[in-house]
Amino acid sequence: MLDTVQTLSAAAVEAPYYLPTGDECAVFDAAYRNKLPLLLKGPTGCGKTRFVAHMAAKLGLPLTTVACHDDLTAADLTGRYLLKGGETVWVDGPLTRTVRQGGILYLDEVVEARKDVTVVLHPLTDDRRVLPLERTGETLEAPDDFMLVVSYNPGYQNIMKTLKPSTRQRFLALEFDFPSPDREAQVVAAESGLPLERVKPLVLLAGKLRELKGQDLEEGVSTRLLVYAASLIRDGMPVMKAVEACLLQPLTDDAEIKRGLDDLAVALL
Numbered sequence: 001m002l003d004t005v006q007t008l009s010a011a012a013v014e015a016p017y018y019l020p021t022g023d024e025c026a027v028f029d030a031a032y033r034n035k036l037p038l039l040l041k042g043p044t045g046c047g048k049t050r051f052v053a054h055m056a057a058k059l060g061l062p063l064t065t066v067a068c069h070d071d072l073t074a075a076d077l078t079g080r081y082l083l084k085g086g087e088t089v090w091v092d093g094p095l096t097r098t099v100r101q102g103g104i105l106y107l108d109e110v111v112e113a114r115k116d117v118t119v120v121l122h123p124l125t126d127d128r129r130v131l132p133l134e135r136t137g138e139t140l141e142a143p144d145d146f147m148l149v150v151s152y153n154p155g156y157q158n159i160m161k162t163l164k165p166s167t168r169q170r171f172l173a174l175e176f177d178f179p180s181p182d183r184e185a186q187v188v189a190a191e192s193g194l195p196l197e198r199v200k201p202l203v204l205l206a207g208k209l210r211e212l213k214g215q216d217l218e219e220g221v222s223t224r225l226l227v228y229a230a231s232l233i234r235d236g237m238p239v240m241k242a243v244e245a246c247l248l249q250p251l252t253d254d255a256e257i258k259r260g261l262d263d264l265a266v267a268l269l
């Protein structure tokens, strides 16, 4: 559980680099000022987590990120009684801690979590803004600087894992996608240190690979994978080797499809 939770104190971080693709910073800002929860939709690796980290630092708020998985229960978020030195003591989970202290709680891939998680989120996501803790008998009121942000990837082909309307209609929502080629090249160059001119062909290849999504490939290349490839190239790895390891191999295990991807890469690079 612990390795899926990361907390950054506001004082410790400078706003990490984030290139906006629209008015998402203004929407985030307005959601925070109006004490509204925010839902970020979009494919994996397109900048959602970076966006939240950037906004948390800009607003001067501590950020706690929980990577949700299918064993994550409400108690993992709220807390539980643990045995410590022969005594039973209550230990806050990351949600309770953030509600007590203020800051942003970011639940990444929230649809992966167990169903009981949405139940504890509901009273926090309407105008009550409270967290009832049945086990301790407390009802915590969220402070003005508490904000809940959740993300999910609507592309995953699992009908069981969509967000229920009763949950999603409690959130302001922002749709994310991969940046336009110009912006993506800018992001990848800034993140990797590889010159823009050398990044452009990689972005072009990523665009072609994304066109194959839904036909031969389940998911397209993410901006994250492009940053990996460009970083390895800047570090001296031959271009095709880096492309193979970062952009092609992660996409498919099917030998025939993989040969098609190789041909595409050779033609474009």
Ligand code: ADP
Binding pocket: 017, 018, 019, 020, 021, 042, 043, 044, 045, 046, 047, 048, 049, 050, 051, 179, 187, 191, 223, 224, 227
């Ligand atoms: P997600 O949370 O959507 O899965 P991340 O936020 O982890 O994706 O993004 C993956 C990587 O892509 C980031 O670490 C960053 O290097 C890069 N990235 C993507 N979009 C942007 C952007 N708009 N500005 C800066 N970096 C970005």
